[in-house]
Amino acid sequence: GAGVSQSPSNKVTEKGKDVELRCDPISGHTALYWYRQSLGQGLEFLIYFQGNSAPDKSGLPSDRFSAERTGGSVSTLTIQRTQQEDSAVYLCASSQRQGRDVFGPSTIYFGEGSWLTVV
Amino acid sequence: QKEVEQNSGPLSVPEGAIASLNCTYSDRGSQSFFWYRQYSGKSPELIMSIYSNGDKEDGRFTAQLNKASQYVSLLIRDSQPSDSATYLCAVDTGNQFYFGTGTSLTVIP
Numbered sequence: 381g382a383g384v385s386q387s388p389s390n391k392v393t394e395k396g397k398d399v400e401l402r403c404d405p406i407s408g409h410t411a412l413y414w415y416r417q418s419l420g421q422g423l424e425f426l427i428y429f430q431g432n433s434a435p436d437k438s439g440l441p442s443d444r445f446s447a448e449r450t451g452g453s454v455s456t457l458t459i460q461r462t463q464q465e466d467s468a469v470y471l472c473a474s475s476q477r478q479g480r481d482v483f484g485p486s487t488i489y490f491g492e493g494s495w496l497t498v499v
Numbered sequence: 500q501k502e503v504e505q506n507s508g509p510l511s512v513p514e515g516a517i518a519s520l521n522c523t524y525s526d527r528g529s530q531s532f533f534w535y536r537q538y539s540g541k542s543p544e545l546i547m548s549i550y551s552n553g554d555k556e557d558g559r560f561t562a563q564l565n566k567a568s569q570y571v572s573l574l575i576r577d578s579q580p581s582d583s584a585t586y587l588c589a590v591d592t593g594n595q596f597y598f599g600t601g602t603s604l605t606v607i608p
Contacts, residue, residue, distance in 0.1 A: 413596065422600035423543075423587070436595060471542055475596075487533065488589070488596050490542040 384491035386472050392497045393462055401457045401494045405474030412455050413473040414447060429455060462498045469493040503590050505599035513607050518575040520602050522588030531591040532564055532571045536584045543587055578606045
């Protein structure tokens with residue numbers, strides 16, 4: 381697609397329910413990132429994919445959070461047994477590749493985010 | 500030590516003035532450097548990238564990179580109220596992108 385697409389754009393869920401957030405990266409982008417941003421705060425790194433593998437899962441806050449990527453394209457971030465502190469905007473981003481190679485540097489582009497509210 | 504550090508501000512400048520935003524990074528092997536602008540309630544959007552030492556100009560924006568000092572800055576000339584936003588510095592170390600916490604800029608009409 382033309383840009384990074386995320387769905388749903390807004391989600392209100394009850395505490396204890398599971399939610400799935402979807403990210404469709406820019407076509408051809410092999411690297412995909414998930415970040416979380418609470419109101420008025422900076423970006424919190426969650427996980428990064430290169431292709432279908434996740435070399436860095438260090439940012440996932442707890443075992444309630446998981447993510448997968450299939451076909452080197454779409455990624456799903458799943459939050460189980462949601463808590464009120466999970467309320468935030470979840471941002472997905474993609475880049476053509478991770479790091480610099482013979483073609484030059486890569487740039488990261490963000491989707492519009494999925495706004496999650498846990499009540 | 501954080502990978503990328505920015506002064507959180509807030510920074511206020513009058514309309515028409517030059518706004519100067521600064522960022523330092525810790526990994527000397529860092530390869531690429533970016534400035535993103537984030538309006539309230541919106542996602543970050545790329546405004547500048549810089550890869551080599553020196554200055555890079557794009558309209559009213561100038562990015563400056565000094566790898567020896569591990570320092571990158573963004574200058575906004577003739578600041579406009581529409582420039583009021585949070586500016587995020589990002590660094591690609593080759594292994595991972597790191598973002599600063601952002602500097603909040605307010606341009607006062």
